[in-house]
Amino acid sequence: MIADASNFVQSVDSTFIFIVAVCVFFLVLITVLMITFVVKYNSKRNKKAVNVHGSIPLEITWTVVPTLLVLVMFWMGWTGYKQMTDAPKDSMVVDVYAQMWSWSYKYANGVESDTLYVPLNRPVKVLLHSRDVDHSFYVPAFKMKKDVIPNRINTAWFQPMRLGTYEVMCAEYCGLRHSYMYSAVVVMPEDRYNAWMTQQVQKQKQDSTADSSTSEKSM
Amino acid sequence: MASDSIALDHNGHEPSYLEYEGKHKGLLGWILSTDHKRIGILYLISILSFFAVGVTLGFLIRLELLTPQGTIVGPQAYNEFFTLHGVIMIFIVVIPVIPAVFGNFFLPIMLGAKDVAFPRLNLLTWYLYIIGGTLVLLSLILPGGAADTGWTFYVPYSVRTGTNMIFTLTAVFILGFSSILTGLNFLTTIHRIRAPQMGWFKMPLFAWSLYATSWIQVIVTPIVGITLLMVIVERVFHVGIFDPSLGGDPLLFQHMFWMYSHPAVYIIIVPAMGVISEVIPVFSHRTIFGYKFIAYSSLAIALFGSLVWAHHMFATGMSDTAEFVFSLLTFVVAIPSAIKVFNWTATLYKGSIELEAPLLYALAFIFLFSIGGLTGIIQGALNVDIYLTDTYFIVGHIHYVVFGGTGMGLFAALHYWLPKMFGRMYNKKVARVAFWFVFVGFNVLYFPFFILGWMGMPRRSYHYLPQFQTYHVISTVGSWILVIGLVLMLGNLLRSLINGKKITERNIWGGETLEWTVETPPTFENFENIPDVINGPYEYKQNEPATIEEEVK
Ligand code: HEM
Ligand SMILES: [Cu+2]
Ligand SMILES: [Cu+2]
Numbered sequence A: 001m002i003a004d005a006s007n008f009v010q011s012v013d014s015t016f017i018f019i020v021a022v023c024v025f026f027l028v029l030i031t032v033l034m035i036t037f038v039v040k041y042n043s044k045r046n047k048k049a050v051n052v053h054g055s056i057p058l059e060i061t062w063t064v065v066p067t068l069l070v071l072v073m074f075w076m077g078w079t080g081y082k083q084m085t086d087a088p089k090d091s092m093v094v095d096v097y098a099q100m101w102s103w104s105y106k107y108a109n110g111v112e113s114d115t116l117y118v119p120l121n122r123p124v125k126v127l128l129h130s131r132d133v134d135h136s137f138y139v140p141a142f143k144m145k146k147d148v149i150p151n152r153i154n155t156a157w158f159q160p161m162r163l164g165t166y167e168v169m170c171a172e173y174c175g176l177r178h179s180y181m182y183s184a185v186v187v188m189p190e191d192r193y194n195a196w197m198t199q200q201v202q203k204q205k206q207d208s209t210a211d212s213s214t215s216e217k218s219m
Numbered sequence B: 001m002a003s004d005s006i007a008l009d010h011n012g013h014e015p016s017y018l019e020y021e022g023k024h025k026g027l028l029g030w031i032l033s034t035d036h037k038r039i040g041i042l043y044l045i046s047i048l049s050f051f052a053v054g055v056t057l058g059f060l061i062r063l064e065l066l067t068p069q070g071t072i073v074g075p076q077a078y079n080e081f082f083t084l085h086g087v088i089m090i091f092i093v094v095i096p097v098i099p100a101v102f103g104n105f106f107l108p109i110m111l112g113a114k115d116v117a118f119p120r121l122n123l124l125t126w127y128l129y130i131i132g133g134t135l136v137l138l139s140l141i142l143p144g145g146a147a148d149t150g151w152t153f154y155v156p157y158s159v160r161t162g163t164n165m166i167f168t169l170t171a172v173f174i175l176g177f178s179s180i181l182t183g184l185n186f187l188t189t190i191h192r193i194r195a196p197q198m199g200w201f202k203m204p205l206f207a208w209s210l211y212a213t214s215w216i217q218v219i220v221t222p223i224v225g226i227t228l229l230m231v232i233v234e235r236v237f238h239v240g241i242f243d244p245s246l247g248g249d250p251l252l253f254q255h256m257f258w259m260y261s262h263p264a265v266y267i268i269i270v271p272a273m274g275v276i277s278e279v280i281p282v283f284s285h286r287t288i289f290g291y292k293f294i295a296y297s298s299l300a301i302a303l304f305g306s307l308v309w310a311h312h313m314f315a316t317g318m319s320d321t322a323e324f325v326f327s328l329l330t331f332v333v334a335i336p337s338a339i340k341v342f343n344w345t346a347t348l349y350k351g352s353i354e355l356e357a358p359l360l361y362a363l364a365f366i367f368l369f370s371i372g373g374l375t376g377i378i379q380g381a382l383n384v385d386i387y388l389t390d391t392y393f394i395v396g397h398i399h400y401v402v403f404g405g406t407g408m409g410l411f412a413a414l415h416y417w418l419p420k421m422f423g424r425m426y427n428k429k430v431a432r433v434a435f436w437f438v439f440v441g442f443n444v445l446y447f448p449f450f451i452l453g454w455m456g457m458p459r460r461s462y463h464y465l466p467q468f469q470t471y472h473v474i475s476t477v478g479s480w481i482l483v484i485g486l487v488l489m490l491g492n493l494l495r496s497l498i499n500g501k502k503i504t505e506r507n508i509w510g511g512e513t514l515e516w517t518v519e520t521p522p523t524f525e526n527f528e529n530i531p532d533v534i535n536g537p538y539e540y541k542q543n544e545p546a547t548i549e550e551e552v553k
Helices: A010-039 A055-087 A191-219 B025-032 B038-063 B074-093 B097-111 B121-140 B165-192 B205-237 B250-284 B293-305 B320-347 B359-380 B382-388 B390-420 B426-456 B466-499
Strands: A049-051 A092-098 A104-108 A116-119 A126-132 A135-139 A144-148 A154-158 A164-172 A185-186 B548-550
Touching: A010 A055, A010 A126, A010 B038, A010 B320, A010 B359, A010 B382, A049 B074, A055 A126, A055 B320, A055 B359, A055 B382, A092 A116, A092 B074, A116 A191, A126 A135, A126 A144, A144 A154, A144 B382, A164 B038, A164 B390, A185 B097, B038 B074, B038 B097, B038 B390, B038 B466, B074 B121, B074 B165, B074 B250, B074 B390, B097 B165, B097 B205, B097 B250, B097 B390, B121 B165, B165 B205, B205 B250, B250 B359, B250 B390, B293 B320, B320 B359, B320 B382, B359 B382, B359 B390, B359 B426, B390 B426, B390 B466, B426 B466
Parallel strands: A049 B548, A092 A126, A116 A185
Antiparallel strands: A092 A104, A126 A154, A135 A144, A135 A164, A164 A185
């Protein structure tokens, strides 16, 4: 079996499937009843209608049964959601910056990137910053999303469980090029991730020395 | 209304409200008339015209989405299209349509009254409506371009964009006034001028639905008015209210916006539920199942529906307590709607059913609105909503609830009441054919939205990834089928007004509510004498349209 892309996929999928199953049951029930009645009690076949004013037992049944069912759905949704809010203590922290119309990422050691590289199976906590208007950090494959709102740091987390490259999209409309505001999460094996990080750190050092030497010259 | 000066025509017949001539003649006799029926017709014409504009925009949006980008327009035009489409459909079409057209026309008659409580105020609401609608259309023509924020106007973007936001915001503010005044008028009418014997539980369910709706309109519309006014102030005077760069709070805007706009969903849907509650018993020739449960569930919806607004904000990072409470209440508010659906279905049981166009639309309402409601439940579950919010799933949900619900309710009402209003019958065969185009087109157009949403396609997207294209193509083809159906349906109704079969029969469908006891079309004063109301609204008699009595279980 292929692993889920993230730790949330399973709870979202099972809640979704449970609710859809209940919904399909009720939709089919209502539809079949409607069609049956329309055919069976058609005025051509059934000349005399009967005034049935109501039925208290039926009213109780169709109030209580749906109420119990929705309470179960609510609970599944809530427990799944709780899992999304509580990031593990040992999570790797990344700052995410959203601006019209691009994403950028900053790691704890100061490394910056346009693509989010993360190691497999390591929980990642994202701190979401907006530089202008509302955006929403959305990784469909991970089944996670969180709004990015200016002047407020929202957090979210996920644990990538399958290697690969996944789209990051903006889910909150933010103007002209909202629908082009893509980036990617790349899930790598731990060692490749470390190699990438080392390389980035070195590059950053070179850049900063180059920067300071140019600025010295211009002085 | 003064009643001393009604001229009888040469047959000694009172003229209908269509022929009646008061102080003004011709066009002035319409646009200055305070007759609730004429105002209903004014609204009918204006709202259907805006509906045509909205449908055209929807059609263009679908055409653009045929390919991943650049089919017919650029991104800026696209963003203005979906904003204008949403603003027109929500604020100018579905919020007012059923109360302003059929409420105005039939509520007084159903209650045994000669007009609404405040006829002049009633006319004022129409002028406010026209001013609001015109401002929205102006924003499109004037330099700067139409609003491009989506119909939700989220700050900070709506404070910063260079488009004609002020027109659109002012328009919605003015339309809000129109809505509040209509609500106030109906509340007073229902409380004060029912016929003496018209007790609360003898009122038709359509009147009950307008009663519940009016309360929501009066209570929550001021909130959106004030909120949008604050956005205008913020844009013009740079006062920090919602925009954080000026020191404001963007989430405050979202709370205030949804405090109105969620209950607005019930302003939109409850009157349509009222229509369905009329149509189903009439075409089943039997009493409605669970009258009191349907009446009370409207009030329960109005009450609980006002307490769930933040379910639009589950992904904004609210506190756990808020998420918990708003999700729980969202599930609770589904129950009264479910109760209604079950009672309507049970009303078909042991009926003597005539499958005319109004009933077809009513059954389509039940089916489509059930899908809309059930997909709402799916998004009530917190973890699932986090995944689905702001995707095409929600766009599918909106259309199934609002178009599948209120749209079908409107079409049922048109086919049910238009012959009464104009004394002309449409071609029933064409009406049935048009229905099937509408129904099939609707599902081909909107069902793919659920699949796209589950696949992860964000809403309000001009451009999309290639893996989504198949479903977009199917959906666009659906929009063509739907538009054919709509043109056929409205064309058939329009044609009937010009040369449809004339009818003078009072009770066209065998209904038991009071509008079927007055002349077709109704006279200026509705009733010669205030009617006696002996029976409840759905008491089909044993000998009349084929009904037998059964004891209440
Ligand atoms: C032929 C008829 C229609 C078509 C083809 C159509 C199509 C669409 C499409 C494709 C969108 C998504 C735009 C996007 O997210 O990029 C949309 C949005 C919307 N539609 Fe429709 N629609 C139609 C009728 C209606 C009706 C009758 C209503 C209301 C009763 C309605 C209300 C809305 C609303 C509120 C939105 C959201 C706008 C926004 O996101 O700002 N539509 N429509
Ligand atoms: Cu965006
Ligand atoms: Cu809502």
